[in-house]
Amino acid sequence: MRLEPLIFEYSRPGRKAYSLPALDVPDASIDELIPAEYRRKTDADLPEVSEVDVVRHFTKLSQLNHGVDIGFYPLGSCTMKYNPKVNEEVANLPGFTELHPYMPEELVQGALKLMYDLQTYLAEIAGMDKICLQPAAGAHGELTGINIIRAYHRSRNDTKRTKILIPDSAHGTNPASGVLGGFTTVEVPSDSRGGVDIAALDKLMDDTVAGLMLTNPNTLGLFDENIQEIERIVHSRGGLLYYDGANANAIMGICRPGDMGFDVMHFNLHKTFSTPHGGGGPGSGPVGVKKHLIPFLPVPTVEFDGKRYYLDYDRPQTIGRMKSFYGNFLVMVKAYAYIRALGADGLKKVSEDAVLNANYLLRRIVGYYDLPYDRHCKHEFVVNPARIKKETGIHTMDISKRLLDYGVHPPTNYFPLIVDEALMIEPTETESKDTLDYFADALIAIAKEAYEDPEKLRGAPHTTVVGRLDEAGAARNPVLRWVREGSQAR
Amino acid sequence: MNYLPNTDKDRQEMLKTIGVKSIDELFADIPPALRMKRPLNLPAGMSEWELQKHMRELAAQNKNLTEYACFIGAGAYDHYVPAVVRHVLARSEFYTAYTPYQPEVSQAVLQSIFEYQTMICELTGMDAANASMYDGASAAAEAVTIAAGLTRRKVALVSRTVHPETRETIRTYAAGHEIDVKEIPMKGGITSVEDLKAMLGPEVACLVIQHPNFFGCLEPMREISGLAAAHGATLIASVNPLSLGILEPPGEYGAEIVVGEGQPLGNPLAFGGPYLGIFAVRNKYLRRMPGRLVGMTKDVRGQRGFVLTLQTREQHIRREKATSNICSNEALNALAAVVYLSWLGKEGLKELALLCAKKARYLRERIARIKGFEISFNAPVWNEFAVKCPVDPEKIVKSLLDRRILAGYPLGRAYPELKDHLLIAVTEKRTREEMDALVSGLEGLV
Numbered sequence: 001m002r003l004e005p006l007i008f009e010y011s012r013p014g015r016k017a018y019s020l021p022a023l024d025v026p027d028a029s030i031d032e033l034i035p036a037e038y039r040r041k042t043d044a045d046l047p048e049v050s051e052v053d054v055v056r057h058f059t060k061l062s063q064l065n066h067g068v069d070i071g072f073y074p075l076g077s078c079t080m081k082y083n084p085k086v087n088e089e090v091a092n093l094p095g096f097t098e099l100h101p102y103m104p105e106e107l108v109q110g111a112l113k114l115m116y117d118l119q120t121y122l123a124e125i126a127g128m129d130k131i132c133l134q135p136a137a138g139a140h141g142e143l144t145g146i147n148i149i150r151a152y153h154r155s156r157n158d159t160k161r162t163k164i165l166i167p168d169s170a171h172g173t174n175p176a177s178g179v180l181g182g183f184t185t186v187e188v189p190s191d192s193r194g195g196v197d198i199a200a201l202d203k204l205m206d207d208t209v210a211g212l213m214l215t216n217p218n219t220l221g222l223f224d225e226n227i228q229e230i231e232r233i234v235h236s237r238g239g240l241l242y243y244d245g246a247n248a249n250a251i252m253g254i255c256r257p258g259d260m261g262f263d264v265m266h267f268n269l270h271k272t273f274s275t276p277h278g279g280g281g282p283g284s285g286p287v288g289v290k291k292h293l294i295p296f297l298p299v300p301t302v303e304f305d306g307k308r309y310y311l312d313y314d315r316p317q318t319i320g321r322m323k324s325f326y327g328n329f330l331v332m333v334k335a336y337a338y339i340r341a342l343g344a345d346g347l348k349k350v351s352e353d354a355v356l357n358a359n360y361l362l363r364r365i366v367g368y369y370d371l372p373y374d375r376h377c378k379h380e381f382v383v384n385p386a387r388i389k390k391e392t393g394i395h396t397m398d399i400s401k402r403l404l405d406y407g408v409h410p411p412t413n414y415f416p417l418i419v420d421e422a423l424m425i426e427p428t429e430t431e432s433k434d435t436l437d438y439f440a441d442a443l444i445a446i447a448k449e450a451y452e453d454p455e456k457l458r459g460a461p462h463t464t465v466v467g468r469l470d471e472a473g474a475a476r477n478p479v480l481r482w483v484r485e486g487s488q489a490r
Numbered sequence: 491m492n493y494l495p496n497t498d499k500d501r502q503e504m505l506k507t508i509g510v511k512s513i514d515e516l517f518a519d520i521p522p523a524l525r526m527k528r529p530l531n532l533p534a535g536m537s538e539w540e541l542q543k544h545m546r547e548l549a550a551q552n553k554n555l556t557e558y559a560c561f562i563g564a565g566a567y568d569h570y571v572p573a574v575v576r577h578v579l580a581r582s583e584f585y586t587a588y589t590p591y592q593p594e595v596s597q598a599v600l601q602s603i604f605e606y607q608t609m610i611c612e613l614t615g616m617d618a619a620n621a622s623m624y625d626g627a628s629a630a631a632e633a634v635t636i637a638a639g640l641t642r643r644k645v646a647l648v649s650r651t652v653h654p655e656t657r658e659t660i661r662t663y664a665a666g667h668e669i670d671v672k673e674i675p676m677k678g679g680i681t682s683v684e685d686l687k688a689m690l691g692p693e694v695a696c697l698v699i700q701h702p703n704f705f706g707c708l709e710p711m712r713e714i715s716g717l718a719a720a721h722g723a724t725l726i727a728s729v730n731p732l733s734l735g736i737l738e739p740p741g742e743y744g745a746e747i748v749v750g751e752g753q754p755l756g757n758p759l760a761f762g763g764p765y766l767g768i769f770a771v772r773n774k775y776l777r778r779m780p781g782r783l784v785g786m787t788k789d790v791r792g793q794r795g796f797v798l799t800l801q802t803r804e805q806h807i808r809r810e811k812a813t814s815n816i817c818s819n820e821a822l823n824a825l826a827a828v829v830y831l832s833w834l835g836k837e838g839l840k841e842l843a844l845l846c847a848k849k850a851r852y853l854r855e856r857i858a859r860i861k862g863f864e865i866s867f868n869a870p871v872w873n874e875f876a877v878k879c880p881v882d883p884e885k886i887v888k889s890l891l892d893r894r895i896l897a898g899y900p901l902g903r904a905y906p907e908l909k910d911h912l913l914i915a916v917t918e919k920r921t922r923e924e925m926d927a928l929v930s931g932l933e934g935l936v
């Protein structure tokens with residue numbers, strides 16, 4: 001494998017890939033079409049390349065990337081499970097891709113039915129009363145939920161509630177969403193078993209708190225044993241409970257956020273429901289609410305009157321829109337297909353095997369790595385190389401980079417923040433015992449290398465097309481675009 | 491069907507290693523009262539073939555654009571998506587990867603984003619572009635909150651000619667920040683500059699102007715930009731990226747933040763998503779920018795490579811102090827955009843923009859000559875225009891369905907004052923024959 005030039009570096013004046021239909025209407029001069037004062041004076045400097053240049057460039061480039069289809073990808077909190085191929089195929093049907101969002105509803109009954117049924121399935125899995133599919137990702141769902149919480153309290157003229165409580169183990173999007181939604185956020189510490197510190201929560205929860213955002217199982221992969229007590233404390237003092245469903249892969253068919261008493265939540269279809277991560281997106285972050293919050297859902301909602309499916313814009317208490325149109329429809333198609341393929345039994349088995357795989361991997365490596373909270377985990381767990389670091393000076397980063405030489409993607413590094421040098425490992429249910437054994441053996445081998453040949457770890461990776469990159473330099477001196485030699489960036 | 495590789499034998503061995511008798515024991519920390527006592531109420535699972543069949547049936551319950559001539563635009567456009575785009579996107583090295591946290595095994599995603607950032611800068615004339623936002627509307631909304639944060643002012647002026655759903659999204663996002671969103675009235679289908687002058691003041695953080703606007707009309711961006719600058723307000727331009735094959739780059743007329751719906755760049759209409767939000771800024775806003783940014787750097791061997799950079803803006807580092815909460819974005823749609831723009835190239839982009847303009851002009855002139863129809867606004871347009879109809883536009887849309895024509899977007903849905911007006915978009919895919927059929931359909935209604 002070799003590094004690939006930039007597409008711009010293939011450019012040759014006059015070379016073309018595109019083909020456009022011939023002009024079949026009377027010609028017009030550019031001056032007749034767009035007055036000169038509106039026009040650009042110089043062309044955008046896009047590459048001039050042939051079609052085969054485009055194909056080879058992106059094909060060769062693609063070979064420089066790891067993906068779930070290439071190997072193990074135990075990136076904690078991201079649920080990098082296998083993305084079924086049939087879902088890609090069906091989402092490419094023209095009956096789904098070739099639909100304009102403003103087509104008359106009678107022409108798109110299949111799409112609306114799919115959305116309506118997906119809402120129903122997700123509501124059942126969540127134990128919520130209604131689902132809105134509009135949010136484009138988990139964080140977008142969080143902001144939707146936060147806005148709903150704000151609207152709820154305002155509708156009751158309860159304007160004192162300006163704070164959102166968030167455990168210190170939470171994902172960064174939680175506090176960021178709280179603030180983007182107009183709240184100040186207050187951190188709740190974790191207790192010695194990795195759950196919410198009940199005494200601290202008890203102290204913080206007063207009538208200035210709008211709600212608590214909780215991830216459960218949390219980012220340590222631990223189910224909060226005090227969940228009923230948490231619910232009682234927050235609800236009894238007028239707060240609402242937000243459930244970050246990023247970790248729902250552990251609980252499908254086993255327990256439900258709605259039954260735990262949560263008022264509002266989101267799922268990540270690109271995690272739990274197998275839709276691909278796309279190199280960073282698109283995702284989809286449906287939000288579920290209990291009855292008392294239904295009036296505040298974004299518009300439009302998808303409804304069914306017994307005969308036809310339709311979009312309902314007439315919702316006077318809505319928080320408004322979170323984006324244009326109805327959400328990431330093609331992602332919904334894939335998640336819908338996944339749920340239909342698996343059914344209730346299949347989804348429950350997913351969660352069981354996800355938890356089994358995580359616990360197995362945990363037990364295989366414990367002893368070589370330290371386990372800050374020694375409990376059965378759910379779908380993921382967090383270890384750290386505390387002893388290795390103390391005795392060899394080797395960091396999580398070095399271990400992760402060395403894993404690259406073993407052909408696997410490293411776990412999530414340095415998150416959650418409450419564990420020093422965290423390695424957050426989420427194998428998912430779609431990996432076999434053989435893969436888990438290979439990975440465990442690699443981690444164990446690396447733990448030994450840390451003592452025997454620490455330089456090998458510090459210099460890793462050795463087998464990838466690029467070595468460690470100068471990130472500090474990149475941030476100090478940001479080069480965020482290519483500039484043609486001899487030209488000046490405008 | 492399931493996608494579980496473990497055999498029962500594997501499971502037994504694993505349970506033994508863990509030291510428990512059953513999988514159920516692993517869930518013992520969940521309070522019994524919260525455990526589900528019944529199976530989920532969902533349809534039974536299916537084989538792959540049954541699923542294919544079911545999905546085809548659902549898809550067949552939709553009429554799709556391969557069967558209709560689509561003149562609906564209104565923020566999402568029926569352009570041709572070349573085969574190369576689908577083929578590159580189908581490479582699972584791209585689509586089964588995630589955010590490139592480990593750059594040594596993510597150079598494909600990183601480099602393609604860097605190429606995307608470069609192309610967006612070229613189109614818009616801005617200094618830096620991020621790796622994508624959710625869509626054009628949420629990009630505009632985040633631009634407003636950022637401009638308000640930077641200027642410490644609390645009023646956002648949004649033209650009434652901005653896409654109605656973008657305006658609604660801006661309002662939703664602004665509500666949490668107590669940003670006062672005021673609408674600039676319109677006149678003759680464009681932003682009323684007179685009203686704008688009266689509304690500008692020291693409390694105005696930003697202006698959001700769409701160009702071409704929701705009605706397809708070109709806005710007097712230079713004049714508006716001068717007014718914004720005179721009052722220290724940030725000009726946020728919302729653009730259609732394909733229009734920039736002909737139109738002046740926003741950076742040249744003084745926009746400081748450029749947002750836009752990136753769907754026209756190689757993304758299918760897909761019933762509204764996934765699309766991508768374009769977000770580009772002047773350097774002054776760089777450290778306030780939401781979302782992922784890729785920078786060029788060197789590796790330990792001295793080779794060129796790419797990394798995520800300026801991450802101290804982002805939620806995973808800064809948490810409550812982050813410039814945005816965005817984490818997952820629309821990377822694969824941005825990849826579609828960069829492949830599409832590579833395919834079009836310098837000449838293709840210009841030619842396509844011109845072709846749309848020529849076709850739109852043809853149809854506009856033909857409709858103008860139908861008795862009873864009038865062009866709504868005199869301002870110059872690019873690929874989309876509004877017409878005043880002698881018949882209820884909702885009725886027009888309905889009755890032309892028989893002819894397999896989607897006639898346009900009835901403006902009364904979002905503008906009560908324009909209930910007689912129909913918004914019509916023309917892409918390179920609309921043939922003269924289809925346009926003539928639309929004209930004869932309209933003639934038949936009066």
Ligand SMILES: Cc1ncc(COP(=O)(O)O)c(C=O)c1O
Nearest residue numbers: 077137138139171173246817818
């Ligand atoms: C626990 C948790 N919450 C929220 C998010 C945000 O989800 P998204 O990236 O879809 O916005 C993530 C994503 O990684 C997560 O792990």
